[in-house]
Amino acid sequence: MCIFLHSLAYDNLLGNINYWYSDVPFVYRFKSKPSVGYDWGSGFTTSKLYSYLTYAQDQWSIMEMTSTYTIFESADIKIFGGTPDEVKEFMPGFDQTGVTDPNALKLGKTLPENVPSYEGTFCHIPTSSYKECSTITKMNIAVVYSPHFNDNNYKTVLTHELGHGFGWVGHSSVSNHIMQANPGSIMTINNNEAKHLRQIKAY
């Protein structure tokens, strides 16, 4: 009886994982390979936004996190680039107006489009802690245009946000990781960051 109750208390254990680089014990994952679509308002040109996204896709595809392109409306991961005023309408709660210091702008944000469904927990072996996993079906990424930032900055932003789009919740605390909240000039993903997502990939 004890064993039965014990297993119930552990609910749905999804398996063991070996790496963890997020500052929160949550992760999202798609059940099948997600498609990506992008749209733009003002500030970005379509070719610029596409070039940043292609760079970001290349970064993650090296580490076996891939996606396919499709039109924005039907994409699993939707990326909208626009001015701060436009982005806050696309993603309420991501308001950058009133920011007097352009460096204080948050340049990107990722949120699920609909409520993630709880899937279970992974056991993280090195510390025997538990990491909650939810299934996602749609993610929205908002990217803020600012003339104070350059192409390399936006390659960093898109790579970082696409990591969130693939399911990375929270941020890394490791200094050379692009998934830090403030990655500075880092433009490439670290092998350990890829492991963080690759180990829980469901497709």
Next chain:
Amino acid sequence: MKKYIFIASALILCIFVIFIAAFHNQPEKPDSVSTGEISFKDMENIYDIADISSHIVLAKPLASDIFEGSVGEKMELKVLGNFKGETDENITVFVDQNAAGLEIVDSYILFLMENNSTVMPETTYSITEYNAIYRVKLNKLDGISKKADKFIEKYERKKLKAFEEDMISYSLENPEPVAEDTNKVYESPADIFNDADAVALVEVTSFYHAHQYADMVKLNTIEIYKGQAFTPGKSYIFPSDDERQIGNRYIVFFKVSEDGGALPLTRYDSIIGMSHPKWDETFQYLEHIQQP
């Protein structure tokens, strides 16, 4: 007797095992309250956060709804105190789900950004910095993440009074610019025409329902009355409309910001469809001014 002791011991052991298992299964308390945001500058002190906030309030959550489209909570709060700016008694704040940890039983210090949107039907707020949310209990501040505490170390015993006095004083010296009046109602087409940066007759070529308040609309410009044509392929954000269809025509009055952002000029009568009561009057006015 021994039998009962054995059964009781077994039950106690079971409860203990279940308790340990359930405890282990709880998510750890995070070091920080992280969302999926990226920035190129860390907030170093409480004034950095105050500077970029339009409002600082002490508020108590009243109710919360899931907001689909970019999942978060659309939270209604009762404002108990204003430390920067003035809000209504009840406000709506968009909060990332999981990130803020706001509970209806408690009161919180929140650093907010006001959104005087012309797309949404009311003024709303967003959280400026998730690592600066404080639960207020017994007149003391308690950061809901570990990182939050570093911003209030300067206040002796983290007292609410010390924080309040400091923030009110700082905000008086560094006031937020007065926000534009997005509720303005224009009495005549000439008035709204004068205030708009771009005025045109447009046709919808495609649209996407982003969330309950906003549609992203691609347009074909039929006639320009002021400013530049609306760029084909680019998405413009309109208030949502369940009856919107491809081919719909609108007279639009838009404001264009310095960075090129283009949004409806005000909440009312900036997007006039053919069934709108002001269509005839507005269309006749625009046709009239077009004539040489």
